[in-house]
Amino acid sequence: MATVEEADAFGDVTLEHHTITANGIAHHVVTAGSGPPVYLLHGFPETWFGWRKQIAVLAKTYTVIAPDLRGYGATDKPATGYDKRTMAADVVAIMDALGHEKIALVTHDRGSRVGTRFAKDHPDKLDRLVVMDNIPTRIVAETYDVAKANAGYWFFTFLAVPDLPETLIAGKEREFLTYFYRTWSYNPEMLTPAEIDVYVRAYQQPGTVRGSCADYRAAAEDVAQDEQDLDTLIQCPLLSMWGEDFAAVGGAYDVAAIWQSMGTNVRTVAIPRCGHLCHEERPDVVNHELLEFLHGWTG
16 A cells, blocks of 8 residues: 555545455555546556556546455455456455446456456447557467567566475565566656655565466467457457567567457557556656546446
């Protein structure tokens, strides 16, 4: 959870922190604003706090709901349930608890894997979907090789190793996380020390590193789920954005072509001078695109 010294990142927007028991676990959920519901799903190695530059803007028009995903932040870290079908069901259960029948969904990285599964499993609950700097799990698995590992996917394999990552990362959370924030950004100084502190505190909580590893260890199950409905296209409007300067996504794949093949109504936006953390590094572009894409969503 962000502390008082980070409060000015949200301007005059009031945040509310909730503990919502849903789908069998306790979820930490941040809400702000009023209006049609817009859910924000973070990726690795972040928490809900990664959306602070969007919350301050979106909450002027929408009810923003930003949970910590299963295994991350202040949400429970159970031993199981990290396949994306179960994590999408977590979102449905949070919706039920908050009384939301249909949502707009904005996602990044791991959150986009949850969002893609949500779109296929629960199309009646989704009005529109945003995915940021993500290549679908099945496609990563199909194309994974030494070149892709060297481009940035090495840690997929590392985190999937049983037990060892937690042992090596313990006590070195700051060094581990800072490596990603610096190397994944066009501007390596994009995050301030205070902002990194927020993430370090989150990942130092008992079970959080293991939870994020469990997310990656679910890859085989995620791929199997994706293969089951390989030919099912996402029917709702879909916006894909990515950083042009992140080697593992924009530098390794034809991102526009991949997402055009995933849905029936797809807009794609490559963001210049931007790495993996698009929403943090180029909030000017991301927020403009989000407001345009969300226009007309009335709940």
